[in-house]
Amino acid sequence: MLRERNLQNIIRSFPNLIDARLKWMRRGRLGETNVCLDETNLKGWGGKIDLAFVTEDTVYLVEVKLDVVDEGTFIQFARYEAALRDAYPSHEIRGFLVGTRCPNRKTLEKKLGGSARIILFGQDIPAPNAIMRCKNCQAGVDCHGKSCPICGKTLQ
Numbered sequence: 001m002l003r004e005r006n007l008q009n010i011i012r013s014f015p016n017l018i019d020a021r022l023k024w025m026r027r028g029r030l031g032e033t034n035v036c037l038d039e040t041n042l043k044g045w046g047g048k049i050d051l052a053f054v055t056e057d058t059v060y061l062v063e064v065k066l067d068v069v070d071e072g073t074f075i076q077f078a079r080y081e082a083a084l085r086d087a088y089p090s091h092e093i094r095g096f097l098v099g100t101r102c103p104n105r106k107t108l109e110k111k112l113g114g115s116a117r118i119i120l121f122g123q124d125i126p127a128p129n130a131i132m133r134c135k136n137c138q139a140g141v142d143c144h145g146k147s148c149p150i151c152g153k154t155l156q
Helices: 004-013 071-087 105-112
Strands: 035-041 048-054 058-064 092-099 116-120 131-133 140-142
Touching: 004 035, 004 048, 004 058, 004 092, 048 071, 058 071, 071 092, 071 105, 071 116, 092 105, 105 116
Parallel strands: 058 092, 092 116
Antiparallel strands: 035 048, 048 058, 131 140
């Protein structure tokens, strides 16, 4: 049975699926850079983020839903984004709402106003059972593809 944590683990293992510039990062703590924040509690903000990949200048905030990305996902994302702005005041925040369905995608994207992207498994990125590791660059790729979109090498 597929669980939300499974989807988080896929993105954690293959962050290139949400942004081609990202590579696997070690787990870290809030305030550190060049780390992945995984199920990190945001004290004082009432919750914990699913994932955030923190580089020297950007925080890639990822909110994962097993099923539907909806208005509640957006509200949750906005709260976490504010917390990360406090923790990383000089960083750009890029958001990703990841799930398997989004019935009101156009409406929600309009509401997001560019503050985050909606990414759906099986539509924008490969379905969980169709992801494999590129033997050359270790990126997550669609097993049905002919070549890796990251390194360009032929997939076998």
